[in-house]
Amino acid sequence: MPAEEEYTFEELVLWRPPEPETGESAAAAAASPPAPADGAEGSDAAVPAPDAPAAPAAPETPATAVSVDGFLCRWLREHQREGVQFLFDCCMGLRDFDGMGCILADDMGLGKTLQSIAILWTLMTQGMDGRPAVTHTIVACPVSLVTNWESELNTKWIKEARLRAKGIQVIAVAEAKKEDVLKMVRRFTTSPSAVLIISYETFRIHQKLFKKGQQCGLLICDEAHRLKNKDTKTAQALASLPTRKRILLSGTPIQNALDEFYSMVHFANPDLLGSEKDFCRQYQRPILRGREPDATDKERERGETKSSELGKIVNQFxxxxTNTLLSKHLPPKLVCVVCCSMSQLQTQMYRQFLDSKATRLLVNGGKQSMVLESINSLRKLINHPLLVSEKGKASKGFEDAIHLLPDETISDRRSGSRPVFDPSLGGKFSVLHQLLRYVKATSSDRFVLVSNFTSTLELMERMCMQEGWKSCRLDGSCSIKKRTQMVEEFNDPRGGLFCFLLSSKAGGCGLNLIGGNRLVMFDPDWNPANDKQAAARVWRDGQKKRVFIYRMIAASCIEEKIFERQLSKEGLSGIATNEDVEVSTFSSSQLRDLFSYHEGVPSHLYDKIKDDADAAERAPDGPANSLDEPSPSQEAPLRQQNGWPKETGDMHLWAHHSTASSVDDEALRRATRHSSEESGGVSFVFSLHVKGKDLKKARAEEEEERRRQAVEDAELAAKEKEARRLQSSATPSSSSSLPPLPPPATALGGKENSQPVTLGGSKLAFGKRPLHALGRRGPALPAPKAGPGAAKQRAPPSKAKAKQRRRAVDSDEESEEE
Incomplete structure (x- = not known):
């Protein structure tokens, strides 16, 4: 049940008409043409088809205020109200920039979809001139989110009845045949008012269909970082739409570089930042140069100036x-970067790969394609040694190391049989296995396991099958229907799924997996945005438990350096919000040094940032106490968390642990007890407490709500019982000859029939009688009336006659039903 504050709300007025003018100014205002409406030249409005009915004339009455309808406004939190106002101002050209597009770049979980639906509904039902500002809206999104958007509109927020009452059709196009796509797009373009939800791929294929009939008045692009490359066919197809009202939704507006950020800004408001060449010269080069460790004071100053200048421009739209706003509404969260040492087998194979002649040639200037292939081979080895062997054949670069694998772990290529999977051969897999076993045995928590490699998901699936843990797997091969079924089953508290295996690229965006409260990111992605998207799947609205995020990193090898590279890319995202951007800790040459291996070092990253951690001034506040119950197994960390730092970057302000025994997570502490030098284990941990609502207080409120509901249910049941008693004691004349009701019996399957039973045109409230108490033949027939000879007892009918009577009654009942 929603909290009380969600039911009480203030009206959200987005725009009020100006006060009426007098004298000459009023005459001048009356003579001036009104603002272009939907479909007029210079607007992004719909263009009616040649045979479409003429638009109604503008109302003579003055325009009324534009406000968000109460059924939506009641659910908007304060930051969402501000977001809806921002979207309205941008789309209606009320802000100080040349354009009508905008980017809503809130962190995952802050309700970008709800804010978009609120502005969509408002613009399609209201306008500054008294008419709807928009008649046709296109929502472009990944194929996996099409049905989600449809249900959010039709079922969750607006409802089908309201949409029908306003004459708005909602048309969803996903995984449809060409003929079906043609029909649905034709419905959209010929309808007076409609919302089309379509995947990026489908729109790209059928973009020519949108050049006829009604055009798009509002374009909403979900997961808009798909448009980071302006030269892709998808971006060009969407950019060709004539609308200027464009809303881009992305929790990660800057992913890899500033040129990708430019592409998104250019899509929202074309030419606002000039040409790409001008942007690179004026902003990109000085900003990036000022962030290098060897930058001069003058270069740093110029970079900061350009960053501030760019921030002031883009902050208009x-x-x-950040998701720190969720701390008042969601449970607390513990984020752990778990550095794991490799197993002895992995270390041997890693060394042999680095010492090979082929690797030395790569490091000294090999082809780019071969370098990437070798990097992926090493990443697979780090996940588990079995991944470098496919059906007994070694991956490229491991031909001389394949003999190190135990014979019993290699599948027989002739028979195709698969041996028993051994998690202890991989350092990270060994820790994961022990963590899952402990949590499964001691709590009702459930896991989301995320990987960039489907081959790694296959090993996770084998491990779950061997342990008897029920799991499901979502990757690129899953249909939309199957995705929806898996998500619903996992989020069902009564479901039996323990692990949800998720491909970061196929399902990292838009999924709501609040059925789990522990998420493991098994391998880092080069693009930090992919990891951020995946990590946000469980800490969302509806989550009731404390959340644990584990980022597993193989220590002091290529994987930890990929993570270091992520940190330098995260520094760019501050430019989008004019935040302070810290100087990159690592130079470009250091980041390219991927093939070195610092054996025996617990964490290569910690060695780099420990001086910054020592020099950082202690913040006055921070997590003073453990969020777990005190445990004698918990030791003091190497360094306490300094204040409340950000989840991205600021690693020198996180808590640092030389062993897992000092981490505020009993499950992780217990999981490391079984680690050994042979199988690898946890070598170092960075942890971060993220504020959340008071769980004890929230549980007490929920318990009080359950008690109150139980009292209400008991009172209602007592009233129903008393009503049944009064009805049964009454003797109406029309039913005075009825025999007493048979005693209640246990219903089949425990189900009961609470519907009144009709007999002879009158309703008899039998209460909750079991279904089979009424029998196949319906209620009991009335007793014969008293009369001459009635006292004479009749002989019981024969079995044949009784059977014949039952058939007659059955036949009559069937005729009645027909």
């Missing part, structure tokens, strides 16, 4: 809030 970009709104970004």
């Amino acid at each position: 970009i709104l970004r809030r």
